[in-house]
Amino acid sequence: MANTIDPSLFLENNRQAQRKAPSNDLGKDEFLKILMVQLQNQDPLNPMEDKEFIAQMAQFSTLEQITNMSSSFAKFMEFQKSNVLASYVDWIGKEVDWEIVTQNFDEEGNELEPTIETGTGQIETVHVGANDVVELHLADGKVIYQDEVKSVKNQYNNAFENQLSMSSQMVGMMVSWLNKDDEQIDSIISSVHMKNGRIMYELNDGTLIKGEQIIKVTQNPANDVADSIEGEEQVPIAEPGENTEATEEANTETVVSNQEETTN
Secondary structure, eight states: OOOOOOHHHHHHHHHHHHSOOOOOOOOHHHHHHHHHHHHHTSOTTSOOOHHHHHHHHHHHHHHHHHHHHHHHHHHHHHHHHHHHHHHHGGGTTOEEEEEEEEOOBOTTSOBOOOEEEEEEEEEEEEEEOGGGOEEEEETTSOEEEGGGEEEEETTHHHHHHHHHHHHGGGTTOEEEEEOTTOOEEEEEEEEEEEETTEEEEEETTSOEEEGGGEEEEEOOHHHHHHHHHHHSOOOOOOOTTOOOHHHHHHHHHHHHHHHHHHHO
16 A cells, blocks of 8 residues: 555644734733723623723723833834935945944953954945944945944945946957856946845846956957948049049049059
């Protein structure tokens, strides 16, 4: 007999996995259910007094307001988090000087001379971590925080403009580049872009590649043909009714050349 698996077992296990764990928190819906059950099961000979009922309804109203306030505060925190992130987005691609101070203690808990680490790096990614602390991920893999940044170098923009200007000279060139499988492909660069602070080259098929993927740059053969055509001497053609000296000389040279070829 072949071994089979009842699919209903998988369905039941999947349903159990999707069930939420019981919560001990008392929400406004649970509070209202308890109040309704209390009203339905009260003693007709000794009903709930008006003051007690009003007090419980006031508690229910307070609970609902606290729940709504908590939801609004959560939305406000999300909005505040997005504002914090947006204020550091323009740092991406810029070079910063940073300083990390680490306080040291001896075995008895006395403060020692702090350790100061400094460096320079280019910001590649901005991330908001726990407690809305902004983390700055540098291109070399180091992670620093916003209070550890000592200065932001604005001259990076000029350096980037120079790099972009130099890279734009490769537009129209034939390049050999390696894909993720280390396969060599020949393509033509159609444009140059900036992405995440880096120069990217767009090929004629729309593919974006990095500079380190390029292993060879050659002149586009189509450009050589166009240059050779432009370099050839063109014989002027006179418009109808025109008989300029340059046109007559060009026509005379053409006739003499044809007669010499016929004689030979």
